[in-house]
Amino acid sequence: MKQFFLTMLGVFAGLVAFFIILPVAALLFFAAAAGASKPTTPAHTVLELDLREGLTDQAPTNPFAAFGGSGLSVVGVVDTLAQAEKDSNVKVLLIRAPEGGMNPAAADELRQAIARFRASGKTVIAHSQGFMPVGAVVSSYMVAAGADQLWMQNTASFQATGLSTDSVFLGRAFQKYGVKPEFEQRYEYKNAVNEYTQSDFTPAHREAMTAWMTSIYDSALAQIARDRKTTPEALKAVIEAGPYSADQALSLKLVDKIGQVEEAEKAAKDKAGKDAKIVSFGDYAALQGARTGSGKSAIAIVGGEGAIMTGRGGVSPFGSGSDIRSDDTAKAIYQAIEDKDVKAIVFRVSSPGGSPEASEQILAAVRAAKAAGKPVVVSMGAYAASGGYWISSEANWIVAQPTTLTGSIGVFGGKFVLADALGRFGVDMRGLSVGGDYSDVFSPSHGFDQGQRAAFAASMDRTYEEFVARVSTGRKLPVERVREIAKGRVWTGAQAKGLGLVDELGGLTEAVAKARKLANIPSSESVRFKRYPTPQSPWEALATAFGASGEAAQVLVKVGRVMGDPAAEAMLQQVQTERLRSRGAVVMADQPGL
Template sequence: MKQFALTIAGVFVGLLLFFIGIPLLLIASAAGSSKPVVPAQAVLEVDLRGGLTDQAPTNPFAGFGGSSLSVMRVVDVLAQAQDDDRIKVVLVRLPESGMTPASADELRQAIHRFRSTGKVVIAHSQGLMPLGAVVSTYMLGASADEFWMQENASFQATGLASEEIFFGRAFERYGVRADFEQRYEYKNAVNPFTQSDFTEAHREAAESWMGSIYDRALANAAQDRDMEPEALRQAIESGPHTPARAQALGLVDNTGGVQQAETEARRRAGDNGRIIRFSEYASAVGERNGSGRNAIAIVGGEGAILTGRSSADPFGAGSMMSSDDIARAIHDAIDDRSVRAIVFRVSSPGGSPEGSEQILDAVRAAKAAGKPVVVSMGAYAASGGYWISSEASAIVAQPSTLTGSIGVFGGKFVLGDALGRFGVDVRGLTVGGDYADAFATDRPFNAGERAAFAGWMDQVYEDFVTRVSIGRNLPAARVREIARGRVWTGAQAHELGLVDELGGIYEAIRRAKALAEIPEDEAVRFRRYPRPRSTWEALSEAFGSSSEAAETLVRLNSVLTDPDVQAVMARARAERMRSEGAVVMADQPLR
């Protein structure tokens, strides 16, 4: 019945859109039938103002209403541009707000590699506002040959700030109780619901990783600007500044509008310098597949970890790591005889311990098959993100990656009193054991339920500690000492032995070649998993409908970009995560 209704609805919508949808599809098809022409003396414009994901989504609908640019794609395209004689200059358009610190690290390294060929990078900013990790945005701009800022803009990158909203007093006032267990005091994901202020442990951990990110960003910027670190720190922290003042302090090189920066970029490219947009150049060159008889598999996973397959949420706003899909991707790489090693790109705050274990089991299978697995950590690989990384052959993280958070939390929201104030009564029925209605929302856990649930939390925590102990070759007592749910930056985790090397995807590939005993100077091919699904595959998997009906549904893009629709979907996913009981999830990083 469901399939029939969906098919009829699809056909009906298709009829309504026939005279509009078909012409638009034909125009789009004609426009995409030929690759863009790359000018002989080109300026590649990389516009970061729309935001970045870590990886390009395999779900064709995941980018609707969000960013279509990924860190991995930018790094890949810049690698091709540095060897392309047609690309003379890169012009980077910086966002006004902060960037995910590890993403800024990865892009800075890519810019350094591009500049090492003797080519030029110009960065342009229309302002640096005190929103998120704006110091990371400044660090990225400082890595360019020339840093431009628009004259009427404002330089407000004066530090690093974070804000948390606590609902503890409001919940108490309105009769809501957050009845949670957490392991242990640094596992702060539930604190906004149970507290009215930072706990001592929450404050300690947050200030520690924030300080690590800030100090690293200033040190990198000082190195790239050829300034003494303390001088740059004083100049930064004495702001905010006008662009002219920032230039006088040596924080930027030039003031001028984007048209002036583009004119300078074209001049540096040559007499016939022309600008080509990132999307056009990326379309022209495609993905970098490499060459050689041996292959390295690149397996990507981004977002919260859930059990199941991604087709269960085809229109989800944002990326998810579906355990079936990621495990299958690793097994596909195992089955490919040309693949000698696997680089597993992880950017996840965690999620389901069951889903995490399924993915980790696939990592074990790859190692057992003689194929080393090197984890490359992106923006974050914390909690469940560290669980799936813990037994890899090697772990490479950016200095600003947020990782660790070896801990677990779980529980429920008790709403009986709150709803009762509005005349809403919750009544339940149960058959079976005493624990059957432990997650009823009308009351807190009783003593027996809490003891049983707490025992489960303890077991999940010990499982986590055991995996880290085995994977990192650390005594379990040492893991417990540095765990307790605490978040570390990649630089801190490296000192603690939780990470092997600092760097990005390039360093991970080099490490994978070494572990697979492939000579460093030998070219390799790249095999990417999971394979991106086509539009029709995604719709057919989601609805079980015919391709004809699916083709009509794809025209409903405007619905998918509706903020209210996306908010409902996000709440539904969050509720599913909470309803699963145990969650190995960490705080989200600054952006």
């Protein structure tokens, strides 16, 4: 009994520490940081960008997301490099290249930002501990090759000889163990279904994947050849004859110098000047903050990354996952519409797809922006496929990287029938239903009957035709032409531009430039940037996690109020209002109106 109470006391202490002490400590830290005098960048700064930990496409709005493992984002790096270009204290950029592959579209955008940094008259040095044949390693090499100097460690090897990927097909395994996948796909290029039903690539699957992989590979070779001052044909011949040791890579002019990272760091510091200091990219980005710009006119940047789902975002303050919630994203667009200073909207989309209903809700907000006279320019990140293309299709202008994966204009759905599989282990699955025949259409205890199959197939047809119609309207293409290039096929941005699915190749910078033009903002006029959804303050994130009407939230927000945080003041007002509403009060306005 004594041990039981000791255990319970320990559990209680742990809960108190996690849910009260840790959040309060975090809030105190943020408040102290906000109140402290802003440090300055050293006079001779070497900015170190470490790409070995991976990148998200966009920075999270949750201030505690870093605790969940989130690191740098592509949009954040581009934004920070744009500020570093104009910072006279920043002299050199030092890049730590990843050994494995990078997302190709992210690599494209980083390379473009690095090129702009170099064009401002500053130096870029990259260091590699090898390029391994994992993922899109040619994209990693492309980023490193864009530097003024590319160093490689003496024991490293250059193995960036191409591009490969693997697919796992479960068809035979499912058949062996009695799992029956029953799916409908529209159409043959909607290949996600094949991994459940097949044991190998279908001809259409192989054709589509080979095409977009070749497009990515060719695009990377072209950019590397330009930076290494050779031809794509010559570079391809050299690369594909590898792998190579560091010495061989140097002799073939694939790299510029051999040395340890400490030697590359010394070279960067020597270039930066006397008493040069290395500053991590994350520290510098935190010091600078998000670029806001200046001027009367504003451009809204609305972010959306991850799978597209209905509803609102989750409540975990320490979550690092990302998805596009239709209520949140539509609300962000409507907020930009209502802001009189916002003249155009740049919608950054990085999504492999998701719910058609959620996608339509977001697209309706895009239409509303256009109807309000606010042009919408989509900037595609790593992916803007399936639902990601649905929400982009009716924008005024679409910008994609050459290696963005987009299109996939199609739909699939279905279920797994598990009754036979479970029966082999002595588990019997039986279903019951009341109502119409369609009521148990997604039951895993049996396959589709004839009527269910017909009705489900009809729903797939409707969704597909709705998707085609939106693309036809948005891209001003005949419906029959859209059907020809749709069928669920994935295209790269370069391929999609030739098909009329994309207007321009580039990144966020090009999208902003186009938004300015569509909004008739003179190039000589400065603009402000407003970001949606608005990043949460630490107080708001914790209040959301604890529940707006919770006592814990009220205590935490009061801490912020005492410390003079204006966001805490606003949240306390919300907490008090919600408490009244929860007790049955009718609150006409959160604050007195004029």
